[in-house]
Amino acid sequence: MIKALKGQIVYSESSNKLKICENGYLVYEANKIKGVYPTLPEEYEGILVEDYGNRIIVPGFVDLHVHAPQYAFRGLGMDMELLDWLETNTFPEESKYKDIIYAQKAYQMFVDNLKKSATTRACIFATIHKESTILLMDMLEKAGLATMVGKVNMDRNSPDYLREETEESVNETISWLEEVQKKQYQHTKPILTPRFIPSCTDELMCKLKDIQEKYQIPVQSHLSENYGEISWVQELCPKSEFYGDAYDQFGLFGRDSKTIMAHCVHSDEREIKRMKENGVFIAHCPESNTNLSSGVAPVRQYLEEGMHVGLGSDIAAGSTENMFVAMRYAIQASKLRWRLKDEKLSPLTMPEVFYMATKGGGEFFGKVGSFEAAYEMDAVVLDDKRLIHPQEMNVEQRLERMIYLADEREVYAKYVVGEKVSD
Amino acid sequence: MIKALKGQIVYSESSNKLKICENGYLVYEANKIKGVYPTLPEEYEGILVEDYGNRIIVPGFVDLHVHAPQYAFRGLGMDMELLDWLETNTFPEESKYKDIIYAQKAYQMFVDNLKKSATTRACIFATIHKESTILLMDMLEKAGLATMVGKVNMDRNSPDYLREETEESVNETISWLEEVQKKQYQHTKPILTPRFIPSCTDELMCKLKDIQEKYQIPVQSHLSENYGEISWVQELCPKSEFYGDAYDQFGLFGRDSKTIMAHCVHSDEREIKRMKENGVFIAHCPESNTNLSSGVAPVRQYLEEGMHVGLGSDIAAGSTENMFVAMRYAIQASKLRWRLKDEKLSPLTMPEVFYMATKGGGEFFGKVGSFEAAYEMDAVVLDDKRLIHPQEMNVEQRLERMIYLADEREVYAKYVVGEKVSD
Structure with missing residues (x-):
């Protein structure tokens, strides 16, 4: 037809x-x-x-990085940097999604508004909770959107109320993937989602790699968002050459596992080289990186290197699901970076941010965004x-x-x- | 009652x-x-x-700096810095307001949307054209807003189609003020509006001071927005100690004439000291300063010094009349300034930007904003x-x-x- x-x-x-x-x-x-x-x-x-x-x-616009459970507190509590913001705002809110009634109410708001937006595709973080993650996937499928959704893995450096035991995290992930297979969604796919290196033990990461291989699913996580986070990863993984290498050592950084890394604000030349070699996708989240005072990613360089770059709303460090906003902030943040930090990287243009919001991010889904x-x-x-x-x-x-x-x-x-x- | x-x-x-x-x-x-x-x-x-x-x-929110005739091209042509942007986008559009039919149509759109917004007060630039400036004032009065509106003065360094002869500029300004007096508006006041030093000859500035004294009206203009502009002013006014001093030499920089200066992004310590001594109001326009890659004003310093600071939408270098947007950009720009340029000035907080959008800017109107x-x-x-x-x-x-x-x-x-x- x-x-x-x-x-x-x-x-x-x-x-x-x-x-x-x-x-x-x-x-x-x-x-x-x-x-x-x-x-x-x-x-x-x-x-x-x-x-x-x-x-x-x-x-349709592609949102490469968004946290569905954080939609409840979009536009709130922006006066902190990443690690404090996680402890104070994010983890307490995410813990509520253990309660399926709360999850039903809160996720419906997120899905309704995502449906109204110009977004057609999104890569979404849920929480550690299997049941509410599946509920979210049911809702997204029903809304007719095309998404990848991850049950989050966290087995260290997280508050008691939002931390899994290693085995539990592995088993719940497998159980989640098995249930999702039975659902036979048309446009809703699972994506492996270790929150970030500080939240995941080496043992968990090894086992997630096994899962990734067995189920042949893509991966999403966070990378080099904030200076404090980067030093912490260096302490936690003294053998890693750089932050991204810590993922790569577990086989969860591109290559045979299609991977999105959100932020990449402070990636050094070694990390950039590795991302490029491994075909890692970068989710540039300019509003989030501004709100949490993280900085501005060198997107001009990523584009010039021919790397994969898309845009993320990163709710709730970003305030809105509106991808027009992500596009305008991408231009604006690049201008301030040029003026305040590095005149070698010229500001992004309107056609470039449009590309990132469509074909750039769309490529993570295959032939999408053009x-x-x-x-x-x-x-x-x-x-x-x-x-x-x-x-x-x-x-x-x-x-x-x-x-x-x-x-x-x-x-x-x-x-x-x-x-x-x-x- | x-x-x-x-x-x-x-x-x-x-x-x-x-x-x-x-x-x-x-x-x-x-x-x-x-x-x-x-x-x-x-x-x-x-x-x-x-x-x-x-x-x-x-x-109600106070917009301390907005260009009504630029409303037509809000959100357009943002890939230039100030001086090129003026030549390419702004001056051609502003020249259209010689035509009262076009002005009627275009200004009505601006006034309608300003009325719908949370703004109750605004300091507004019109164009050099007397007739359409009065039309704009009629419309604002009818809309029930409380505003100060300026017929713009420009007698040099402007394209032929948007430049006045010196005498013409003076006479038209007097004629405009006389007509406005007869109107007996309740909430719409005139404000003297030399565009900026590069657009106004010394002779014109002297005569505008006479007008300011005679009619006892406040003053609005632009200051230290962009590096190119600042060097240009130094060339044009070799005797001025700094940009603001060029206004001060003509008596149009605070003291006995209540003055708003928009931007003050790159004001040096001498200029800051003079603004403080003279009681000059600063219209901080963070979205504009981002879109034109101008930089970020040191607002934290201005607040600490107890200077008068309010917010401006600065349409159309800012994209919207929405003052919530000006508030969010004020916070966000201050965070990137802190991260990328100067960790000595801590980011602005929500209560601070709310203050600037209400009482801080409101003070220019008297007891307003609280x-x-x-x-x-x-x-x-x-x-x-x-x-x-x-x-x-x-x-x-x-x-x-x-x-x-x-x-x-x-x-x-x-x-x-x-x-x-x-x-």
Whole structure:
């Protein structure tokens, strides 16, 4: 069944160039893109065309790093750095998800708002609790989003109320993966989620690698976010050459296990080299890195090296699921980094942050985040009529303006893997 | 006629401390606050009480620096620094306001959205055009906001299509002030607005001082925003000790003329000392200073020195009229400044940015921006029900969350100088 959307179509031609097709046709068959055409090719005459008029159609946004249980306290308690913030805000809130009733209520809010947003794909941290993690996955599947969700592993340096025994962590992870297999979700996949090196013993990491191999699942974690964290990892893993090497020693840093590392704010040249060699994906989380005073990642360098970079909202160190906000902060943080720290790395541009929010992050899911042929059909139709203006404006300008001003009110329609997400 | 609003009342006790009165009464008579009370005092028994329940009531926000004609291109063309951005985006757009039909259309959009926002007071730049500046003032008066508006003066270093002859600039300014006097606006005042030193000849500045003295009006301009601008001023005014001294030599830098200077990002110790001595108000515009890669002002120092500091949206170098956004960027920019540039100046806190957005900026208008007795009655009632959450939250947390997440949708009611602003 071949169909098309018609409108002002925008996607990335490359990491720093937009491709714009005005009044174009986005043709797709089932869940796959056929192509974008300025006029409908003869072979497609008679297909169903949904005409979105002057609205802008972009690939769905990909949130490479978000903590679902932290949605409850988004925009709160931002006056601390990472390690204090975890102890004070994060761990107490996450412990509540042992209670399935609370989890039901809180996760529903997260899922409802994610559904309304321009996000079509996300890599999500849940908590250590198996039952509520599965509940979250059920909700996301029902919402029609395409996500990877991780039950978190933590067996050290965490408060009693949010720490697993090593064996328990392993067994619960296996049990979670077995249950998820039975669920046969269409668009909801598990992702192995050791919280970060300080929370996971060597023994646990070894066993998680076994699980990763057995179930052939991807991995997500945190890397080089904050100076205090980096020194702590060096103490905890004296044999590691650098923070990322601590993951790599356990086989959980790219190579044969597809891996996202969030932040990479303070990665040194050795770590950058290893990420590049291992094909690690970087989830750049500019609002989070600002709110927790972590710093600003050298994203210009990552892009120039041809590394995999996407964007993360990182709720609740980031305040919102709105990926337009992640895009604007990515530009803004790069400007302050350029001005205040290092004029060698020029600020990011609008086409670059758009690329990161679509194709850059999408690549973690496969052929996702573009309208090129054979890509999965994720699209968002944006209506910017709320953003009133007196003058003429071209499509690129309208998109730029949305990066600074849009929220869920601009989302007019959303398609995930070929299916229209309904209200 | 004494009345009261009832709700969760928050205002600044000092520049770094909130005063919260839960389920309190904000009592006012005509346009002046009487006080805030946890229970209604006997003497006020029987007065009309508007009960806003669990909603939060704060002083209206004060935008100390905003360019009305730039509203049209908010969120656009952010990939330049100041001087190029002025030539490429700003001056061409501002020249359109010679056409009163365009001005009518464009200014109405600005005024409508400002009215919907949580802003009750603003210091506004118009353009060099007298007629459209008066039109803007008519609209603002009708909207019920309390503002100061300036016809801009520019007689050099500006494109032909947006430059006045010196005499013309002087005469038009006088004619504008005479017409405004006849209008007898209630809440709309003129403010003298030399754009910035590079745009104004010495001769013009001398004559503007005469006008300032004759009409006894305040002054607004720009100061030390960008390195290129600062060097340029040094070339243009070789006799000035520093940028601010160039204004001071003409008597347009505080002292007997109440003055706001926007930005003050790169003010050196001499300039800071002079601003303090002269009682100059600083309009801190963190989003603008980020978008134009200008840098981050040392606001912590300004607060510690007891200087006058408020916040500005600085549309369109800032993208939005939403003063919650200015507050969140003030915190965020201060964190990156601390991390990337100078760990001696600690990041701003939520109570501090709230103070700057209310009482700090409000002081430019007199007794404005607080709920202490004798302050003018500007208040905003905020309803945060859209910002769903599963857990209990206190009033301070709800306010903090709004600083990160709120927009005009949270504005439930607004009072300016004792009058409720109606839709």
